[in-house]
Amino acid sequence: xxxxxxxxxxxxxxxxxxxxxxxxxxxxxxxxxxxxxxxxxxxxxxxxxxxxxxxxxxxxxxxxxxxxxxxxxxxxxxxxxxxxxxxxxxxxxxxxxxxxxxxxxxxxxxxxxxxxxxxxxxxxxxxxxxxxxxxxxxxxxxxxxxxxxxxxxxxxxxxxxxxxxxxxxxxxxxxxxxxxxxxxxxxxxxxxxxxxxxxxxxxxxxxxxxxxxxxxxxxxxxxxxxxxxxxxxxxxxxxxxxxxxxxxxxxxxxxxxxxxxxxxxxxxxxxxxxxxxxxxxxxxxxxxxxxxxxxxxxxxxxxxxxxxxxxxxxxxxxxxxxxxxxxxxxxxxxxxxxxxxxxxx
Amino acid sequence: xxxxxxxxxxxxxxxxxxxxxxxxxxxxxxxxxxxxxxxxxxxxxxxxxxxxxxxxxxxxxxxxxxxxxxxxxxxxxxxxxxxxxxxxxxxxxxxxxxxxxxxxxxxxxxxxxxxxxxxxxxxxxxxxxxxxxxxxxxxxxxxxxxxxxxxxxxxxxxxxxxxxxxxxxxxxxxxxxxxxxxxxxxxxxxxxxxxxxxxxxxxxxxxxxxxxxxxxxxxxxxxxxxxxxxxxxxxxxxxxxxxxxxxxxxxxxxxxxxxxxxxxxxxxxxxxxxxxxxxxxxxxxxxxxxxxxxxxxxxxxxxxxxxxxxxxxxxxxxxxxxxxxxxxxxxxxxxxxxxxxxxxxxxxxxxxxxxxxxxxxxxxxxxxxxxxxxxxxxxxxxxxxxxxxxxxxxxxxxxxxxxxxxxxxxxxxxxxxxxxxxxxxxxxxxxxxxxxxxxxxxxxxxxxxxxxxxxxxxxxxxxxxxxxxxxxxxxxxxxxxxxxxxxxxxxxxxxxxx
Numbered sequence: 037x038x039x040x041x042x043x044x045x046x047x048x049x050x051x052x053x054x055x056x057x058x059x060x061x062x063x064x065x066x067x068x069x070x071x072x073x074x075x076x077x078x079x080x081x082x083x084x085x086x087x088x089x090x091x092x093x094x095x096x097x098x099x100x101x102x103x104x105x106x107x108x109x110x111x112x113x114x115x116x117x118x119x120x121x122x123x124x125x126x127x128x129x130x131x132x133x134x135x136x137x138x139x140x141x142x143x144x145x146x147x148x149x150x151x152x153x154x155x156x157x158x159x160x161x162x163x164x165x166x167x168x169x170x171x172x173x174x175x176x177x178x179x180x181x182x183x184x185x186x187x188x189x190x191x192x193x194x195x196x197x198x199x200x201x202x203x204x205x206x207x208x209x210x211x212x213x214x215x216x217x218x219x220x221x222x223x224x225x226x227x228x229x230x231x232x233x234x235x236x237x238x239x240x241x242x243x244x245x246x247x248x249x250x251x252x253x254x255x256x257x258x259x260x261x262x263x264x265x266x267x268x269x270x271x272x273x274x275x276x277x278x279x280x281x282x283x284x285x286x287x288x289x290x291x292x293x294x295x296x297x298x299x300x301x302x303x304x305x306x307x308x309x310x311x312x313x314x315x316x317x318x319x320x321x322x323x324x325x326x327x328x329x330x331x332x333x334x335x336x337x338x339x340x341x342x343x344x345x346x347x348x349x350x351x352x353x354x355x356x357x358x359x360x361x362x363x364x365x366x367x368x369x370x371x372x373x374x375x376x377x378x379x380x381x
Numbered sequence: 382x383x384x385x386x387x388x389x390x391x392x393x394x395x396x397x398x399x400x401x402x403x404x405x406x407x408x409x410x411x412x413x414x415x416x417x418x419x420x421x422x423x424x425x426x427x428x429x430x431x432x433x434x435x436x437x438x439x440x441x442x443x444x445x446x447x448x449x450x451x452x453x454x455x456x457x458x459x460x461x462x463x464x465x466x467x468x469x470x471x472x473x474x475x476x477x478x479x480x481x482x483x484x485x486x487x488x489x490x491x492x493x494x495x496x497x498x499x500x501x502x503x504x505x506x507x508x509x510x511x512x513x514x515x516x517x518x519x520x521x522x523x524x525x526x527x528x529x530x531x532x533x534x535x536x537x538x539x540x541x542x543x544x545x546x547x548x549x550x551x552x553x554x555x556x557x558x559x560x561x562x563x564x565x566x567x568x569x570x571x572x573x574x575x576x577x578x579x580x581x582x583x584x585x586x587x588x589x590x591x592x593x594x595x596x597x598x599x600x601x602x603x604x605x606x607x608x609x610x611x612x613x614x615x616x617x618x619x620x621x622x623x624x625x626x627x628x629x630x631x632x633x634x635x636x637x638x639x640x641x642x643x644x645x646x647x648x649x650x651x652x653x654x655x656x657x658x659x660x661x662x663x664x665x666x667x668x669x670x671x672x673x674x675x676x677x678x679x680x681x682x683x684x685x686x687x688x689x690x691x692x693x694x695x696x697x698x699x700x701x702x703x704x705x706x707x708x709x710x711x712x713x714x715x716x717x718x719x720x721x722x723x724x725x726x727x728x729x730x731x732x733x734x735x736x737x738x739x740x741x742x743x744x745x746x747x748x749x750x751x752x753x754x755x756x757x758x759x760x761x762x763x764x765x766x767x768x769x770x771x772x773x774x775x776x777x778x779x780x781x782x783x784x785x786x787x788x789x790x791x792x793x794x795x796x797x798x799x800x801x802x803x804x805x806x807x808x809x810x811x812x813x814x815x816x817x818x819x820x821x822x823x824x825x826x827x828x829x830x831x832x833x834x835x836x837x838x839x840x841x842x843x844x845x846x847x848x849x850x851x852x853x854x855x856x857x858x859x860x861x862x863x864x865x866x867x868x869x870x871x872x873x874x875x876x877x878x879x
Contacts, residue, residue: 241739242730248719249727255713258674259705260727261695 041366042312042323045358052354062341070340071333071347081332083218087290088328091116091282091299093227095306096324097234098278100315102271104238105251109272111157111172112279113303114179115150119280120287121183122149124294127209127287128191128202138208142284150280151273153179158272162265168272176303184296191294202294211289223285227324230278234317243270279303300331308356327352382431384417390583391417394431397578397588399528404550404560406570406591408603409580410802412772415563418580419530422561423455424448454521455530460513462505468516469501475520484523491522495549510660511542518549528559535569536799536828539659540863547573565603567596579603604803619838620650622687623702623791623822624671629682629691631670639663641670642847650790653813653823654851655837657830657866663846664826665708668795671824672705673698685791696731702790704728706780706797708826710773714780717769721761724768725750725783732787749786757782757808774805781809785816792816795826810836830862844868 050068057064075081095112102109109115123146130138156175160166188200196203211221238244250257250267257264286298309327313319334348384392392414399405409415420426422433424442432439435451442448445455462471473484485501492499497515505513514534521529531550535543550573554560562574570577571591579587579602587602624647631641641663648654658664669675670683673695677683682691685701693701707713715724726735726746733749735742750764757778761771768776777798784792797813798806814836817823826843827833833840834854841851842865849865861871 240741240743242736242741243739245723245726245741249716252718253712253716255707255709256716256727258669259672259695259707259713261673261699261731263694 039314039319041362042314042319042359044362045312045355046326048358048362049351049354052358053351056350060343062343067337067341067343070337070343071351072329074340075329075332075336079215080218083215083220084332085325085328086215086218086220086224088331089324090221090223090227090289091286091302092306092309092327093321093324094223094230094278094282094285095275095303096309096313096320097230097317098275099306100310100313100317100320101234101238101247102275103251103310104315105247105267105271106254107268107271107275108169109154109157109172109275110169110307111154111174111176111303112275112306113299113301114172114176115153115276115279116283116286116299116303117176117179117183118153118276119146119150119283120294120298121179121186121283122146122152122280123284124202124205124287125191127205128294130209131203131206134206134208136208138206139211139288142209142288143281146280146284147277148280150276150278150283152276154272154276154279155269158269161268161272168268172272180297183294183298187294187296193293200296204293205288209288210292211285219290221285221289223282223289226281226285228321231317231321238317247271279306305352308352312355312359326355330355382418382421382428382433384421384426384428392421392428393583395578395580395583395585396431397585399559399561401527401559402554402557403576404554404562404574406574406577407561407563407580408565408567408570408577408599410565410603412582412774412802413580413603414583415580416532417583419455419532419561419563422448423453423530449524449526452525452527453530454524454526454528456514456517456521456532456534458532458534458536460517462513462516464506465504467502467504468499468508471505471516472501472520472523476523487523488519491519495522495552496545497549509542511538511545514538514546522553526558528561529553530561530563532563533565534562535564535566539866540830540859541867542659543569567599567603570599571596581605619652620820622647623650623685624648624824625684626671627682627684629670629677631666631675631677634666634675639666639846641666642845644846644848646841646848646851648791648822648824650820650822651817652838653817653825653836655833655840655854656824656826656843656848657833657840657862658826658828658843659866660828662844664795664843666846667843667848668705668707668793668826671793672703672707699728699732699787699789704784704787704789704792706784706792706794708795708799710776710780711769715768715776718767720765720767721754721759721771721779722746722750722764724779725753725764728783729787732789753779753782753786756786757812774801777801778805778808781812785812789816789821791822791824793824793826796828797825798829798832799827806832830859834859834862842866 053068054064057067076085095116099109099112123142126138126142126145153175157168157171160171161168187202191202193201193203211223213219213221214224238247246262246267249260250262250264254264282302283298287294291298305327309320309323312326313323330348330351334345337343337347338345382392382395395418407415417426421428424444424447433442440451469485472488488501491497497519499512499515499519534546538546550560564570574591577589577591578585579589581603626644626646629641629644633640639662644667666675670677673693677691680689680691684690685698685703688701690698690701711717716727726741729749730736735746747764753759754761759779759782760775771779781797797809801809813823813825825833825837837854839851840854840857840862841849842862844866845868864871
């Protein structure tokens with residue numbers, strides 16, 4: 037039933053979409069076609085799917101490992117932003133240098149930046165028992181403001197007519213394209229490798245075993261000698277590192293420079309991705325592709341049908357809503373008060 | 382009454398009657414179907430077939446609220462009380478009636494009448510388990526019940542508290558209340574009840590008058606075979622000190638926890654040391670302090686085989702030869718949703734070397750699990766069965782077996798046979814005794830006095846986080862153990878108190 041739930045949720049989302057479009061006075065068939073099918077009618081479209089899915093999968097896989105161990109890192113968006121800042125900072129620092137080391141250094145710094153940002157909630161949680169949901173979420177706003185400050189100030193492109201944007205990264209600071217005619221870049225390979233590594237880790241190693249035990253039965257984990265605090269650090273650093281890599285991948289891939297906003301909420305959407313993917317790396321791969329399609333569909337529906345871009349958010353929200361609803365209603369039954377009193381007599 | 386669950390017929394055409402003023406025993410081992418039957422009477426479960434007649438009329442009891450409105454009340458084995466609320470507040474929360482204006486005087490009246498002394502303004506966390514049980518009983522009596530169902534009420538009480546409870550129950554029965562008393566403790570049933578309905582494997586095997594039965598005839602009817610009393614394990618010679626605890630004190634984990642107070646004890650190779658005590662007197666804390674789940678302040682607080690280990694983590698202590706078994710099987714001793722194989726890995730990976738470079742050796746893990754299943758007669762379909770799918774007794778056999786199969790030199794176990802049927806109990810106790818015979822030191826923390834008297838060589842008690850002195854088991858009477866459990870000091874040498 038665990039795996040049926042996302043499928044039922046998807047069908048319900050589509051049905052709700054039909055109702056929604058009908059109420060808006062839009063032909064639902066055409067709208068759904070524009071949203072879900074049209075983006076995938078070209079090679080470029082498939083490439084774009086990979087581009088959008090890359091950060092979602094990277095973050096989604098890491099978050100699902102954290103969620104399984106009972107660590108609720110909600111601030112991946114901020115960690116992504118820090119990854120973009122630190123990795124992008126290297127690109128700007130070596131702007132004039134044509135060298136092979138620039139990109140690997142950016143990757144490392146992006147990961148470290150994300151980890152650094154996630155280390156704050158980890159430290160607060162393990163030292164003061166501060167709830168990581170709140171701290172990681174609030175740090176997201178700090179991170180986006182920090183990025184905004186940098187691109188409005190010191191990192192603004194000197195030849196950029198005062199637009200709040202950095203210089204465009206040099207070639208040696210840009211991720212190579214792996215499918216010609218599209219924007220699909222090396223990041224996609226990182227994402228697939230991460231899925232495989234996470235799968236092996238969860239299924240075969242003692243670390244994966246610890247993740248599952250700590251999440252399912254904290255007392256049994258202490259009994260087995262697994263440290264809950266170490267797991268908090270591990271989960272948050274993994275999530276932060278993956279989100280940082282995702283941020284770096286975005287700025288050195290499709291964006292190619294630092295902007296005040298580098299993500300359309302990938303860090304938040306990845307939470308939905310993790311749950312739709314049933315907190316399993318392979319599930320997250322498919323869920324990431326589905327969510328990526330919702331971004332593409334929103335743009336496509338805006339272009340061909342004149343529908344507002346908010347449709348993307350609506351579909352993402354509907355999917356999570358129906359998924360949570362399905363999970364509950366598959367396990368429980370609704371009993372009304374009148375039914376209870378009737379049965380009593 | 383008949384009720385089946387997927388794969389089991391829990392109750393197969395069970396019939397019995399209970400008269401006003403009667404104390405009727407429902408006797409059977411764990412898994413015999415007592416709880417299922419009682420849940421149908423109290424409206425928690427629906428019967429597949431059969432009927433309940435209440436004062437001669439057929440009734441359909443769809444939920445507990447309706448059961449209470451008929452006059453059926455129930456005291457559960459596990460209390461549903463809020464620790465941080467007062468007695469009065471807990472009682473208000475638990476009753477159906479909205480009118481609570483003269484509750485205080487009603488409570489006072491009932492307390493006095495039945496010898497259930499209780500201060501309505503005390504907070505629950507300050508009360509002993511016996512006092513908590515009184516809240517539950519008073520909560521039931523406030524509804525003027527005609528039938529009181531009590532599910533294993535004495536499993537958490539000291540012998541003295543049991544005696545008090547029995548006086549209350551007898552008083553209630555004299556006033557015409559019917560009491561359905563569920564237990565597998567034969568001595569209690571012999572002293573308290575008039576009639577017994579004996580269940581085995583979901584069927585009524587006999588309905589008897591207690592006065593014409595002996596404890597052993599009841600036992601053989603309950604188990605379907607003669608009870609073999611296994612001999613006590615008195616060891617002639619004991620070996621070296623395996624574990625020494627030296628003046629161990631630990632503050633409570635939280636406001637409802639029990640601090641450990643100046644505990645000193647030692648246990649030698651080849652002996653079984655028993656620690657009696659009423660639930661919630663620091664047993665969990667003591668076990669966790671020994672296992673390494675709680676670290677003590679000084680390394681020398683605890684030594685295993687001569688090595689100071691007060692600040693070692695659980696796996697470092699396992700490497701010194703320690704194995705521990707916590708009281709709570711699901712969620713502490715095992716991960717409910719995980720397979721037996723994974724639960725085998727849980728504690729054995731260090732000592733048995735089930736890892737290579739951080740990867741799990743799946744085959745070795747399976748083999749170890751199979752060995753445990755086979756040696757301890759665990760009824761499970763295979764190593765992939767999740768822990769939660771096993772019955773309590775089977776899971777306990779698996780957990781005890783998992784620890785014993787790692788051949789530890791020191792085993793500390795809490796409540797080894799709690800809620801376990803007689804067959805499994807025997808296998809588990811035999812396993813513990815066998816370990817001691819082979820030269821391991823065994824510490825058994827238990828609330829079951831019969832068990833402790835039967836298997837331990839030396840016996841003491843824990844009360845309020847302090848551990849008493851230990852005495853040779855055969856030198857203690859049940860009353861003396863009761864005193865130790867209540868925190869009193871024994872004066873065995875009859876020394877003069879000036």
